[in-house]
Amino acid sequence: MTSRWTERQREMLGAMGVRVFETPHAEVLTPDRPEPVEGQTRADRNTPVPAQPLRQAQGERVVQVAQTRSDIATLDWPALRAAVSECRACALCESRTQTVFGVGHERARLMIVGEAPGENEDRQGEPFVGQAGKLLDNMLRAIGLARDAATPEQGVFICNTLKCRPPRNRNPDPAETARCAPYLDRQIELVQPKLLLAMGRFAAQALLGSDEAIGKLRGRVHERRGVKVIVTYHPAYLLRTLADKARAWDDLCLAASVLELPS
Ligand code: SF4
Numbered sequence: 001m002t003s004r005w006t007e008r009q010r011e012m013l014g015a016m017g018v019r020v021f022e023t024p025h026a027e028v029l030t031p032d033r034p035e036p037v038e039g040q041t042r043a044d045r046n047t048p049v050p051a052q053p054l055r056q057a058q059g060e061r062v063v064q065v066a067q068t069r070s071d072i073a074t075l076d077w078p079a080l081r082a083a084v085s086e087c088r089a090c091a092l093c094e095s096r097t098q099t100v101f102g103v104g105h106e107r108a109r110l111m112i113v114g115e116a117p118g119e120n121e122d123r124q125g126e127p128f129v130g131q132a133g134k135l136l137d138n139m140l141r142a143i144g145l146a147r148d149a150a151t152p153e154q155g156v157f158i159c160n161t162l163k164c165r166p167p168r169n170r171n172p173d174p175a176e177t178a179r180c181a182p183y184l185d186r187q188i189e190l191v192q193p194k195l196l197l198a199m200g201r202f203a204a205q206a207l208l209g210s211d212e213a214i215g216k217l218r219g220r221v222h223e224r225r226g227v228k229v230i231v232t233y234h235p236a237y238l239l240r241t242l243a244d245k246a247r248a249w250d251d252l253c254l255a256a257s258v259l260e261l262p263s
Pocket residue numbers: 084087088089090091092093099162163164176179180
């Protein structure tokens with residue numbers, strides 16, 4: 001069997017305590033993209049794959065995904081970062097410049113979850129940069145928080161549902177979201193936030209499993225596995241739709257009240 005890990009990657013992951021799967025069925029985990037065929041371009045191979053039949057699948061695939069999920073659930077921060085940076089569990093690994101893990105205070109009371117890295121995030125390796133990032137920073141500053149604050153009370157941890165950029169900023173594929181979910185789950189477990197702020201429809205779907213529109217989900221406090229969740233608009237959307245900025249501000253005030261921030 002041909003290993004999909006280089007010697008250097010194996011050594012690094014081993015040092016980080018990351019278990020490498022090399023069972024005969026390991027390829028079952030990464031077949032999201034078809035094998036290259038003669039005459040096929042790289043762009044062809046990067047064409048978004050159809051939704052993986054995760055829920056319908058039987059047997060080996062389900063077992064293998066479960067093993068990976070449970071393994072990720074034991075990782076500490078350094079091992080989790082290493083696992084994400086080397087991840088090839090879905091086709092997005094082919095087109096990314098780098099993975100975008102997340103930034104901020106690792107025990108922040110507020111954790112912000114966006115959708116997926118865009119072009120700037122993919123280039124810089126940090127979520128919410130560019131104009132949307134500036135808007136988010138301004139929104140946070142308005143309630144006394146900052147992504148680079150030194151304390152859990154004033155800090156925030158920011159990440160995305162997907163850790164790799166979908167080509168041409170297309171919407172995340174449900175199968176990609178499912179493949180990436182264990183990383184987000186583990187980040188939430190490690191941060192242990194008091195409040196999750198889901199920004200955008202796909203973040204809300206990932207956290208709440210709901211297909212409802214943002215307009216229906218925002219304005220109230222939800223719960224996910226014992227953690228409070230507030231849903232609001234994505235800053236990139238707010239840059240295009242100024243009329244919803246007032247609603248986003250209301251959501252932020254609701255978040256501040258849940259966090260019991262001084263007014
Ligand atoms: S999007 Fe997530 S699951 Fe897919 S390759 Fe990147 S880190 Fe892995």
